[in-house]
Amino acid sequence: MDAAELTLPRVAGFHRFERLGRRILFNTETLLAYAADDAAYELAGALTEPAASPEALLAAHGPERLAAAAASLAAEGFLCATPPPLPPKAPRRPPPVTTLELMLTHACNLRCAYCYGREDGAPHLYGADRAGMSLATARRGLDLLFALSGRAGRVAAVFFGGEPLLALDVLEAAAAHGRELEKTTGKRLDLSLSTNATLLDARARRLLARQRIGCQVSLDGPPAVHDACRRTIDGRGSYAAAAANVRALTAMRPGRVPARATLASGVTDVGAVVGHLLGLGFGSVHVEPAAGGCPVSMPPSDVPAVLAANERLAHDLVDSARAGRAVGYENLTRQLRATRQVRRRQQYGCGAGRSLLALSQDGRLYPCHRFVGNERLAMGDAESGPDLAARRRYAALNVDRRPGCADCWARHLCGGGCLHQALKPDGEIGEPDREVACTISLHLIECALALHAELGLVAGRLPGEPAPTQEDHHGRAS
Ligand code: SF4
Ligand code: SF4
Incomplete structure (x- = not known):
């Protein structure tokens, strides 16, 4: 095999964090989380960290532990040959109103x-x-x-x-x-x-x-x-x-x-x-x-x-x-x-x-109680029913398309925050409140993932x- 035939594995998107005394690797593509040992946790970090020193990793964990860590990362889908999944398409019609x-x-x-x-x-x-x-x-x-x-x-x-x-x-x-x-x-x-x-x-x-x-x-x-x-x-x-x-x-x-x-x-x-x-x-x-x-x-x-x-x-x-x-x-x-x-x-x-x-x-009719009174966002009435075009717009606004959410590691766990909190004066949905609401949500999600590791049984x-x-x-x- 020459160099041109050599295909290196792709590193899946992931988020790693320490919470409640646990070191967690969360795979943003498979949505699976793992309580990692030190070698796997640091190796995962080194895979995406250009400044990481392989020598320091080797010195800290030794070749056998690192090989085992690499094998477990590969087995759990952190190293993969396939391209990342495409974001789902917006649904063609909104779901039933329930x-x-x-x-x-x-x-x-x-x-x-x-x-x-x-x-x-x-x-x-x-x-x-x-x-x-x-x-x-x-x-x-x-x-x-x-x-x-x-x-x-x-x-x-x-x-x-x-x-x-x-x-x-x-x-x-x-x-x-x-x-x-x-x-x-x-x-x-x-x-x-x-x-x-x-x-x-x-x-x-x-x-x-x-x-x-x-x-x-x-x-x-x-x-x-x-x-x-x-x-x-x-x-x-x-x-x-x-x-x-x-x-x-x-x-x-x-x-x-x-x-x-x-x-x-x-x-x-x-x-x-x-x-x-x-x-x-x-x-x-x-x-x-x-x-x-x-x-x-x-x-x-x-x-x-x-x-x-x-x-x-x-x-x-x-x-x-x-x-x-x-x-x-x-x-x-x-x-x-x-x-x-x-x-x-x-x-x-x-x-x-x-x-x-x-x-x-x-x-x-309005998207929810918080929008009531905002005439710009009224979407039909009880006699004629909701405006279909408006419902389609909200249906198209999934988390992969929400401004500010598309690159968030937790988007498929969070789904995007409150639309009303992100409402701009022109009636468009803008970015979520990253400083307060998102920081609190992301921390709670990390706590929940660590709790699963802690309460695994x-x-x-x-x-x-x-x-x-x-x-x-x-x-x-x-
Ligand atoms: S945590 Fe914030 S940025 Fe991430 S998906 Fe939720 S609302 Fe969007
Ligand atoms: S989360 Fe926000 S946009 Fe959604 S129903 Fe509640 S108040 Fe309305």
């Missing part, structure tokens, strides 16, 4: 410092009027959801606001209509509600029980943390009213109520937030930094403390999983689920504009982990 968010009212009894629907001084969010969604519009939206769901056997409707419990009568009648549709179509309907819990009184709780409506509560943690941002219109803290109702709800549904907490600027002790909310009886807690552009958005300087807190929670998760205790930190357990399905390439971070739509109180679900839901398939509305 989730609808109904913005029952844009009114709210709170004025949270980070609310994306806020207009300073306005009594109602998004500048909308006082009327709220009519029952006819809500019914039409639910009819549309079932009609657009194609062959899907399961659909979801989320009652959103503003504060949807300000529209309890419409909510009750809409839920009853949904249950009728469930009977007539034979499809299963997951109903849920996103609320600040301050109005979650006995009547509302009875309705949740009667119509089997799931309930996600927005609560930010201990009283001082919560009340710093979540105040009533006249400036009082809302923790006491919300917590009393939450206790009644979690007593009714022990371990089954999810909480969502927003981390404002300066709130970095994620463990304290999660611990407090689990102590109120929530089954799981999802936290998100307050998005950029609001007065209390998380600054990049807070990120190192959040990463350290997440790492402590990952260590706690090892202890909990080994002891058979339920793990309630949803950000981490969600990444554990995403990284467990290693063969499934995530193409989207959520279903916004494709399988998920939001219906505004005046009957217009823990097969299947984590202790107390529920079965996958519609949300897992279509992306959580955050």
